[in-house]
Amino acid sequence: MVRCAEGPPCRIFFSVIELHHLTKRYGDTLAVHDLSFSVAPGHVTGFLGPNGAGKSTTMRLILGLDAPTSGKALVNGRPYMSLARPMREVGALLDANAVHGGRSAYNHLLCLARTNDIGPRRVAQVLEQVGLAGVARKRVGGFSLGMKQRLGIAAALLGDPRVLMFDEPVNGLDPDGVRWIRDLMCSLAAEGRTVLLSSHLMSEMALTAERIVIVGRGRLIAEATVAELISRYHTLEDAYMALTAGSVQFGVSS
Amino acid sequence: MMRAVVASELLKLRSVTTTYRAIGVAALMVVLGAVWTFYVGTMADERGSIRAAAPEQGFLPLLQTSLALLGVLAITSELATGMVRTSLVVVPRRGVLFAAKAGVVGAVTFGGAVTILLTTYATSRLIAGDRLLGFNQSSLAADLPMLLASGLSVTVLALVGLGLGCATRSTAAGIVSVVSLLFVLPGIATYLPPPWNTRVASFMLPNLVPQIAGDQLSRRLGDGLLPPWAALATLIFYAAVTLGAAFYLFKRRDA
Ligand SMILES: Nc1ncnc2c1ncn2[C@@H]1O[C@H](COP(=O)(O)OP(=O)(O)O)[C@@H](O)[C@H]1O
Numbered sequence: 066m067v068r069c070a071e072g073p074p075c076r077i078f079f080s081v082i083e084l085h086h087l088t089k090r091y092g093d094t095l096a097v098h099d100l101s102f103s104v105a106p107g108h109v110t111g112f113l114g115p116n117g118a119g120k121s122t123t124m125r126l127i128l129g130l131d132a133p134t135s136g137k138a139l140v141n142g143r144p145y146m147s148l149a150r151p152m153r154e155v156g157a158l159l160d161a162n163a164v165h166g167g168r169s170a171y172n173h174l175l176c177l178a179r180t181n182d183i184g185p186r187r188v189a190q191v192l193e194q195v196g197l198a199g200v201a202r203k204r205v206g207g208f209s210l211g212m213k214q215r216l217g218i219a220a221a222l223l224g225d226p227r228v229l230m231f232d233e234p235v236n237g238l239d240p241d242g243v244r245w246i247r248d249l250m251c252s253l254a255a256e257g258r259t260v261l262l263s264s265h266l267m268s269e270m271a272l273t274a275e276r277i278v279i280v281g282r283g284r285l286i287a288e289a290t291v292a293e294l295i296s297r298y299h300t301l302e303d304a305y306m307a308l309t310a311g312s313v314q315f316g317v318s319s
Numbered sequence: 320m321m322r323a324v325v326a327s328e329l330l331k332l333r334s335v336t337t338t339y340r341a342i343g344v345a346a347l348m349v350v351l352g353a354v355w356t357f358y359v360g361t362m363a364d365e366r367g368s369i370r371a372a373a374p375e376q377g378f379l380p381l382l383q384t385s386l387a388l389l390g391v392l393a394i395t396s397e398l399a400t401g402m403v404r405t406s407l408v409v410v411p412r413r414g415v416l417f418a419a420k421a422g423v424v425g426a427v428t429f430g431g432a433v434t435i436l437l438t439t440y441a442t443s444r445l446i447a448g449d450r451l452l453g454f455n456q457s458s459l460a461a462d463l464p465m466l467l468a469s470g471l472s473v474t475v476l477a478l479v480g481l482g483l484g485c486a487t488r489s490t491a492a493g494i495v496s497v498v499s500l501l502f503v504l505p506g507i508a509t510y511l512p513p514p515w516n517t518r519v520a521s522f523m524l525p526n527l528v529p530q531i532a533g534d535q536l537s538r539r540l541g542d543g544l545l546p547p548w549a550a551l552a553t554l555i556f557y558a559a560v561t562l563g564a565a566f567y568l569f570k571r572r573d574a
């Protein structure tokens with residue numbers, strides 16, 4: 066197993082997301098199994114694993130959407146559920162389709178913003194930032210998946226949070242969109258934010274992530290910097306194939 | 320926190336067209352009430368007087384179903400689309416989200432129902448003029464308990480719809496449950512052998528309204544068992560039990 070070896074010991078003292086022996090079972094499926102890792106600020110952490118590896122489940126557990134079977138996840142040292150104004154600390158995009166199709170993009174964002182006392186001016190700003198200002202009054206139901214991903218990213222950015230989590234944000238995007246997201250991730254991390262970005266494609270990570278956490282069948286497989294992986298396996302693609310060889314599962318990601 | 324989430328829930332309702340459609344259908348009561356009054360009015364002109372049902376009572380089921388649909392959709396539209404996860408990420412305290420939803424559905428449906436009931440009441444009395452139609456001889460003060468009880472029944476049904484929609488996670492199941500409470504169960508109760516028909520019917524949701532106002536259930540069933548305060552308590556109990564059960568599930572289940 067490759068481990069973080071350079072610099073101060075993994076910057077654990079400043080980690081903003083911490084998982085302690087996180088386990089989640091759905092009936093017979095062990096979706097996440099005794100998963101422990103932490104995410105430090107200031108760079109993009111890639112969260113990588115084949116479909117069905119438990120990435121989405123882990124993110125839902127961090128956000129308190131699903132209750133862990135055992136173990137715990139902390140954000141800024143506290144359970145997510147206990148954050149009073151979570152949008153100002155954490156922004157998350159889990160599923161771009163998780164929107165009410167009958168609402169306009171502007172109203173969708175304003176509904177979310179209101180809950181954390183964020184005003185309409187900020188809504189207009191993020192719509193501008195993600196390039197949806199022109200369709201702000203259009204119903205979300207008519208949006209393409211790429212536009213919905215942008216809308217989800219806008220929602221995550223609303224509270225100007227220091228921590229961002231994105232679950233496979235490039236799925237369904239055209240090359241332009243992929244590039245846009247990549248640049249956005251990098252600039253968010255360059256501003257000193259913590260970015261946790263999941264993907265089942267290593268190629269996606271190579272260009273954005275500095276550290277990579279690899280999971281397979283709900284378990285931690287490796288936690289390393291991109292530099293370490295490359296020095297050891299030549300290319301990230303090779304590293305990924307070698308490390309996940311035993312854990313590829315057929316199925317659809319959700 | 321609570322105030323902000325209430326503002327958000329109110330905007331959620333205001334920003335989808337289904338809300339306006341549901342309220343539009345509910346407001347048809349005013350039109351139907353006017354047409355009904357006009358129709359029985361012309362009959363009264365021929366016969367001198369008539370005993371017709373009050374439109375705000377006759378068309379109450381329309382108001383109840385359309386606004387209960389609003390309650391069902393307030394939660395199922397989120398559960399069906401996954402929007403509830405987006406909502407819970409920004410409001411992780413489920414109690415706060417659920418209470419805000421219930422509060423907004425309760426307030427909007429009560430306000431809407433009472434407005435529509437009073438408008439129906441006023442326009443039908445205006446159209447009736449001084450004809451004797453059977454329903455227009457009493458004063459507003461005398462009719463007010465019935466009007467308010469009707470409004471409250473709409474709110475209770477909307478909250479029951481919210482609760483059942485939340486528990487079943489399905490718009491269809493939520494609607495079917497509301498319709499059962501409103502039409503199917505009371506219908507079955509009527510055909511039980513006496514005295515069980517009246518006894519059971521006294522506890523049926525739509526029959527609580529006349530009991531709160533101190534009226535008969537119907538000519539067939541006669542007086543209900545419940546005094547006004549007990550009928551009012553039973554009505555509130557319906558909402559409390561369904562919301563309580565729904566919240567228990569909402570809090571425990573994975574989103
Ligand atoms: N709500 C759920 N109910 C039952 N099984 C689930 C649920 N969510 C995820 N799973 C299962 O847990 C495993 C991990 O899924 P997921 O977290 O979606 O993986 P990934 O996002 O890495 O593709 C899969 O086997 C999936 O079928």
Ligand SMILES: [Mg+2]
Nearest residue numbers: 120121318319
């Ligand atoms: Mg997934």
